[in-house]
Amino acid sequence: MSNSTSPLLGYPRPDGRWGFRNHILILPLHQALSTAARDIADATPGAVAISHDWSGEIEKDFERISKTFAGFAGNPNIFTTVVLTIGTEVEAGIIERAKKFSPTPLVEVKLSDAGSMFKLVTSALEKAGELAEKAAAESRVPAPWSSVVLGLECGGSDAYSGITANPALGVASDRLVEFGATSILAETMEILGAEHLLAARALDPKVGAQIIEVVARYERSINYEGIDIRGAQPSRGNIEGGLSTLEEKSLGAAKKAGNAPFTGVLEYADRPTAPGLYFMDTPGHDIEQLTGFAAADVNITVFTTGRGTPTGSAVIPTIKVATNSEMGLVLTDLIDINAGTISDGTQTLEEVGQIIFDEIVRVANGHLTKAEHGKHHEFNLSRLYGSTL
Amino acid sequence: MRPVSSPTGQRKILFLNPKDNIAVCLADINAGEKISQDGREISAVEAIPRGHKIATADIAKGDGIIKYGERMGHATKSIATGSHVHTHNVLGDRLSTESA
Numbered sequence: 001m002s003n004s005t006s007p008l009l010g011y012p013r014p015d016g017r018w019g020f021r022n023h024i025l026i027l028p029l030h031q032a033l034s035t036a037a038r039d040i041a042d043a044t045p046g047a048v049a050i051s052h053d054w055s056g057e058i059e060k061d062f063e064r065i066s067k068t069f070a071g072f073a074g075n076p077n078i079f080t081t082v083v084l085t086i087g088t089e090v091e092a093g094i095i096e097r098a099k100k101f102s103p104t105p106l107v108e109v110k111l112s113d114a115g116s117m118f119k120l121v122t123s124a125l126e127k128a129g130e131l132a133e134k135a136a137a138e139s140r141v142p143a144p145w146s147s148v149v150l151g152l153e154c155g156g157s158d159a160y161s162g163i164t165a166n167p168a169l170g171v172a173s174d175r176l177v178e179f180g181a182t183s184i185l186a187e188t189m190e191i192l193g194a195e196h197l198l199a200a201r202a203l204d205p206k207v208g209a210q211i212i213e214v215v216a217r218y219e220r221s222i223n224y225e226g227i228d229i230r231g232a233q234p235s236r237g238n239i240e241g242g243l244s245t246l247e248e249k250s251l252g253a254a255k256k257a258g259n260a261p262f263t264g265v266l267e268y269a270d271r272p273t274a275p276g277l278y279f280m281d282t283p284g285h286d287i288e289q290l291t292g293f294a295a296a297d298v299n300i301t302v303f304t305t306g307r308g309t310p311t312g313s314a315v316i317p318t319i320k321v322a323t324n325s326e327m328g329l330v331l332t333d334l335i336d337i338n339a340g341t342i343s344d345g346t347q348t349l350e351e352v353g354q355i356i357f358d359e360i361v362r363v364a365n366g367h368l369t370k371a372e373h374g375k376h377h378e379f380n381l382s383r384l385y386g387s388t389l
Numbered sequence: 390m391r392p393v394s395s396p397t398g399q400r401k402i403l404f405l406n407p408k409d410n411i412a413v414c415l416a417d418i419n420a421g422e423k424i425s426q427d428g429r430e431i432s433a434v435e436a437i438p439r440g441h442k443i444a445t446a447d448i449a450k451g452d453g454i455i456k457y458g459e460r461m462g463h464a465t466k467s468i469a470t471g472s473h474v475h476t477h478n479v480l481g482d483r484l485s486t487e488s489a
Contacts, residue, residue: 159413159440162457163403193483197459219483242413242440244454244474245462245481252457324440343415345399 006179009365010143010299013076014103018147020299020364021077022135023048023315024128026084029069029091031055033084036117040082040124046132047082048314050379056090060385068269068381069094071295074102075315076149079135081105082128084120087112107131140366146275148181148364151293151301151316152256154190155286157234158306159242160323162252164352165304165339169321170258171353172302172360173277177260182275184266184298185257188218189284193247194254198279202262210265214281237307256304268382269295286311287380290318300364302356303371310334312376317369319359336363336370400426402443406458411442411474413456418443434471442474454479 011019026049028037034051041049050072054065073081073095081098085091087110098106107127114120152173154161173183185191191198195215202208234243243249263276269292272278280296282289286303290313293301301316303309306323308331322328325340337359341347363369401424402412418437423430429445437443442456448468453460462481468474 159442163405163413193461193481194459239476242438242442242475244442244476244479247459247481247483248454248456248461251459251461343403345415 006143006145006147007361007365008143008145008147009140010147011076011079011138012141012143017076017102017297018143018299019076019078020147020366021315021317022046022079022138023077024131024135025049025073025075025078025081025315026124026128027069027073027081028052028084029056029094030084030086033086033111033120036121036124037084040084040121040128043125044128044132046136047128048377050314050377052379052381054381056086056088058090059383061381061383064268064384065381066094066097068291068295070097070101071269071271071297072291072315072379073098073106074104075294075299076102076104076297077299077315077317078104079138080107080131082124082131083108084124085110143364145176145179145181148176148300148360149272149296149298150176150181150183150360151290151298152183152185153187153286153289153293153301153303153318154253154256154305155303155309155311156305156307157238157241157243157249157253158323160340160343161304161306162248162255164342164349165306165321165323166252166255167258168339168342168349168352169256169302169304169356171350172258172357173256174258174260175353175357176360177258177275177277180275182272182278183257183260184272184278184280184293184296185254186280186282186289186292187253187284188214188281189246190253191215191250191279192219193245193250195250197251198254198257198262201259203276207262207264211262211279214265214279218281241306256302266296268292271296283382285380285382287378288382290316291379292382300360302360304339305335308334310371310374310376311378312369312371312374314377314379317363318371318376319356319363319369320371321356333374334370402426402431404429404445405456408458409455410444410446410448410452411454411456412445414439414441414443432471434469435473437473444468444470444472444474446470448474 024047037049199208266280328338
């Protein structure tokens with residue numbers, strides 16, 4: 001496989017990042033504006049919205065929440081973000097942070113200025129409509145391989161994950177990294193037991209030590225809490241599927257990152273600064289991981305699943321790869337690619353890896369994923385502490 | 390390490406790595422079923438569901454369970470070749486609350 005010229009077409013951003021979508025994001029910075037955000041997006045072709053459970057509290061996790069919103073608002077797949085606010089200083093602080101984070105234009109619509117919810121919605125609808133027309137009028141231009149910031153995710157793992165979809169995704173990820181793209185593995189809990197193998201692939205010994213430390217930090221927090229993690233990991237579904245231990249699940253999950261060397265380790269929602277393969281410290285929760293990816297410039301995700309997890313993102317196209325044909329051929333409105341053919345014995349790992357690679361290019365260039373068709377615009381704030389003040 | 394480099398065909402079980410002491414069942418295996426594959430022969434001593442693991446060697450209590458060539462936990466009792474290898478006879482080494 002030679003390093004061919006990139007067939008990618010994307011939207012260049014002023015700071016060198018690339019988008020593969022040109023969304024208008026309607027972002028409510030208060031839980032109470034979530035329904036309005038959804039209504040506005042539903043009435044505006046080309047707009048997407050999220051909803052969440054935060055209502056302005058300066059809680060222990062505020063730094064993490066603020067970073068997540070600021071990064072999410074500036075994801076490169078966004079043309080402009082319309083921010084709905086109550087009009088507080090806390091919201092203004094998040095908007096300032098978003099402006100420092102990226103050049104993605106932000107348009108704020110304040111409830112305190114609008115004077116009523118009705119006027120807020122009317123004003124935001126008008127702005128979103130105008131912006132959506134401008135976004136739709138922009139054309140894609142040829143993009144280099146380095147434009148790809150790929151998120152690697154798995155959910156609802158089964159015993160086939162580690163022998164079909166995950167290593168096939170690893171083949172695609174390796175090829176992209178070789179071509180100069182960025183790829184991010186995540187879910188700290190799900191590399192526990194495989195971290196020594198990943199650390200051995202670090203380009204710099206410091207990065208290897210960081211991979212080990214991130215897992216050790218997680219393990220200490222679990223031991224400190226006195227939690228018997230085995231009740232949740234592997235999950236009941238994992239165990240029914242044949243996975244016996246957390247290490248077994250991790251060894252299979254880590255195969256999503258192929259065999260490429262690791263360039264760096266990222267804290268939750270921190271963006272990579274150069275191409276290469278990264279590990280991001282995220283919770284095992286699928287939607288919190290996807291939200292952290294979106295806040296860290298990820299512009300396309302491949303999500304392998306043994307049970308058909310119907311999760312997606314408002315701003316990142318998410319390609320679903322089934323690990324087994326039994327599920328993959330049935331959930332046709334959720335699954336984009338069936339990697340179960342590998343264990344069926346009808347396709348090789350390399351063949352399915354090539355199919356995933358080709359699908360990444362096709363989706364980057366505008367083909368809609370099943371999760372996009374299904375409007376799976378899930379969003380979850382990641383909290384390290386309880387939500388109580 | 391790539392677990393499969395050619396189509397597996399109509400395999401009943403999948404040997405992932407030469408170091409492994411288990412294989413992954415790609416079909417439901419019946420008790421007493423004899424599997425002859427890839428130049429190896431194993432008799433299942435009990436029924437094993439698809440996706441679950443079969444012991445390809447005798448494993449002593451406390452020995453590592455090796456999958457993908459890596460240790461994924463240890464045997465909590467001795468496991469005979471052809472047995473179902475799962476949570477009833479395997480525990481992870483990490484974050485385990487098992488008493489010493």
